Amino acid sequence: MPGVIRAVDLVKYLGGIQVVRGVSLDVERSRITVIMGPNGSGKTTLLRMLGLLLPPDGGLLEMDGVNLLSLDEEGRRGFLRRVAFVPQKPVVLTANVYRNIAIPLRLRGLDPRTADAEAWRWLKEVNLEKHAWKSAHSLSGGERQLLALARALALSPDVLLLDEPTSHLDPKNAAFIQRLVKEYVSERGIHCVVVSHNVREAKFLADEILVMVSGRIKARYGPDAPESELLKWI
């Protein structure tokens, strides 16, 4: 499955300010690109543009040579069905924990029995089955993050976009999720971009680490970059 998501010179203005200022990157299959950088540097804005959740004001965005910015509404919806985006503050549905995974799967067209079995499998995978019948709103921040990740992975995305996915997790859960994401991406050969403030996480997950400062990519590293070098930027 060859393929690449290619962003060239992406630009975004928010509130009259250019917050993404000409960013180019390639996101290849089976590889994880980690974006690091200080608060307010434009990481979330960039991630949302890569998932077509926010339209760029300039630049190009392609997947496998198809221009994602000139898709018609049907084409855009088709692409969005292939994307899973987990925001920094995960959104949960007003329903129990189990249905938070099962409902999106049913909406994707899985038959109810398969959707329910998959939802259960992923709840167990992230160790939330004991909370299955609770309201998702009653979960702690970390539990919500686990739920949002389980829901995203259950959807079998082709493009996985994670915004600070372990920021609310304890070290044990964070390590577990990092391994889970890494395995998932390489086994399924999907595209993955992760925003992270955690240098160790970045080095563990990444095939490529991009440092974003004031809306621009200021440095690119491999996973072997020294921690001290990465820490300089954040």
Ligand SMILES: Nc1ncnc2c1ncn2[C@@H]1O[C@H](COP(=O)(O)OP(=O)(O)O)[C@@H](O)[C@H]1O
């Ligand atoms: N809706 C918005 N309106 C105006 N400014 C925004 C909006 N969303 C984000 N910003 C600003 O854009 C900049 C980049 O934000 P963001 O992409 O969230 O940064 P990061 O994820 O790196 O912390 C910040 O200065 C932020 O305040």
Ligand SMILES: [Mg+2]
């Ligand atoms: Mg952010």
